Amino acid sequence: MYDVIVVGARAAGSPTAMLFARAGYRVLLLDRIRHPRDTLSTLYIHQPGVAHLKRWGVLDAVAATGCPPLDHARHQVKDVVLEGCSWPADGVTAAYAPRRYLLDRILTDEAVASGAEFREQSTVDELVFEEGRVAGVRYRSGRQQFEERARLVVGADGMRSKVAELAGARTELEDPMLTCAYYSFWSGIDTGFEVYESTRRWAGFVPTNDGLTLVGTYFPMADYDRVRADARTAYLENISAISPVLADRMAGATQEDRLFGTGDQRNFFRRAAGPGWALVGDAGHHKDSLTGKGITDAFRQATALVESVGDGLRDGPGLDKSLRRYGERRDDLVMDGYRDTLAAAELRPGRRLPLMRAIVDDAQMTARFFSTISGVLPSNELMTPELRERVGA
Ligand SMILES: Cc1cc2nc3c(=O)[nH]c(=O)nc-3n(C[C@H](O)[C@H](O)[C@H](O)COP(=O)(O)OP(=O)(O)OC[C@H]3O[C@@H](n4cnc5c(N)ncnc54)[C@H](O)[C@@H]3O)c2cc1C
Incomplete structure (x- = not known):
């Protein structure tokens, strides 16, 4: 018993x-x-998740596997780029992606x-x-x-x-289900944690173990049948359509594993x-x-x-x-x-553009933005009265 x-x-x-x-x-x-x-x-494990690993006494073991601490994020929506990091969670400043x-x-x-x-x-x-x-x-x-x-x-x-x-x-x-996801592991990409969003498209670079980068893409669920019919082509096209710069950076990189994907989320x-x-x-x-x-x-x-x-x-x-x-x-x-x-997951990031434009040169507000993404700050607390005024909301 x-x-x-x-x-x-x-x-x-x-x-x-x-x-x-x-x-x-x-x-x-x-x-x-x-x-x-x-x-x-x-x-990807956000700072509050990593704080659990630390509390449980296993963070050192996770870090010792060689996955790098991710304490800087780059988040691009269309032409607007935010760079910074979430506030710490219980003293933990970095995310990890083991x-x-x-x-x-x-x-x-x-x-x-x-x-x-x-x-x-x-x-x-x-x-x-x-x-x-x-x-x-x-x-x-x-x-x-x-x-x-x-x-x-x-x-x-x-x-x-x-x-x-x-x-x-x-x-x-x-x-209802909203997206389908495809990703693979690449060597030869010099990157930190990066996210790119545009209408109906999402791509991310996630540095992990063994010097590899997970390159992930998301599509609307409505496109799933088309995407899975030729997933590799759709995956690469999605990345270059979001940003030709991304495609250039991957041109010299090597795909080290097969493509993984799911339409059941x-x-x-x-x-x-x-x-x-x-x-x-x-x-x-x-x-x-x-x-x-x-x-x-x-x-x-x-x-x-x-x-x-x-x-x-x-x-x-x-x-x-x-x-x-x-x-x-x-x-x-x-x-x-x-x-x-x-x-x-509706993949309509345009709605957030006025907010992102309003904080792009403001390091403190950018840190608040990343803190809502990590879950350190509840998202309904992002909008301060001053920010509301700036955005005109
Ligand atoms: C494409 C994709 C990307 C993701 N990316 C992220 C990310 O970046 N960051 C993040 O935080 N999360 C991510 N997730 C979600 C995350 O992987 C899951 O939320 C998490 O793994 C859930 O863990 P779990 O232990 O609840 O379930 P699972 O990981 O599903 O584990 C369940 C376990 O139960 C076992 N099991 C099942 N049935 C039985 C049975 N009958 N008897 C005995 N054992 C059984 C299975 O073998 C399995 O080991 C992603 C998910 C997907 C699909």
Whole structure:
């Protein structure tokens, strides 16, 4: 009998297992994969996410993989360029973009070092129910079937969550899909973190491990059939159409990996918890990846769940109340970022141009702008009365 079973050992599940184990609980962490293994991601972790890594004592390990600190951003919308950085989050000034096969492994290793038991290549197929509550899981590993019991089962098993499906977690809010994304890894590009936006197009340079740069592009979802018919051509065309300068900079670079892409980026909130179960990360809430908030939000949800449960797994009746509290906290934590993401994923950056023109020569306002992107400053606090006057809003 475990206190907690966590299904899924990546950005959401491993920190959840780590934090529950550090709180003194007996934790089982399951994943159908075997680490290290890559996953779709443009890798960017905003300063508040990096601050979690620091708090958990794993930032040094992430930095030691060789991915550079990203403490300067260049953001271009049409002809307007803002350069600067977000305010720090808990003293952390840089974002990072580690390869996921490195990051996710570090997080899982830390969960194990904190006392969680990890079983990889273990696929959960069923939940065990007892008196109307989730009371455990049944899973397969090789040809063997296992059953384990726990007071709390946490689904950290991604956007297509089996735990959410089996627990009957209702979808409480859903919006249409907005973009499709393609990216690859390149050597020979001398760049920091750079973002380029124009109508119906987005491109970004994200420096990562091994001196490589992730070059990503986004298209409107309406173009998905056309784009995937010849993704490589569409990817390269999108980059040169945004800025011929970008195309020139890539002309001497070498593509070091295949093209990765997806047209399945759903936007939803599922109910976050119920009797004996909770969802963290993409399992409970998913949004377009354009704003790169999924990893940071997974870390925040893991923290919120473990803090909300507190001693609740030791004293019986408190648990359901704690789980309800987690659900409310989860929605408060991620709703602003969800709205900002849907707005950005419409790929109509022209709306922001008057604001960007008004702050282009103002380093303090530019830092405020980057702080809303990182999530250090709520986006509804960007507009000061003085800025409103400048923009004429
Ligand atoms: C194209 C793209 C680009 C992105 N770029 C960024 C970015 O730049 N920055 C950012 O912060 N976020 C980004 N994201 C989002 C980010 O990758 C996710 O939000 C984050 O990985 C979610 O982590 P998770 O742990 O919730 O889920 P996942 O990463 O999906 O992990 C779920 C785990 O559960 C396991 N699992 C699933 N089912 C079972 C089962 N039945 N039994 C056992 N194990 C199971 C899986 O094997 C997997 O390891 C991007 C996403 C995409 C698609």
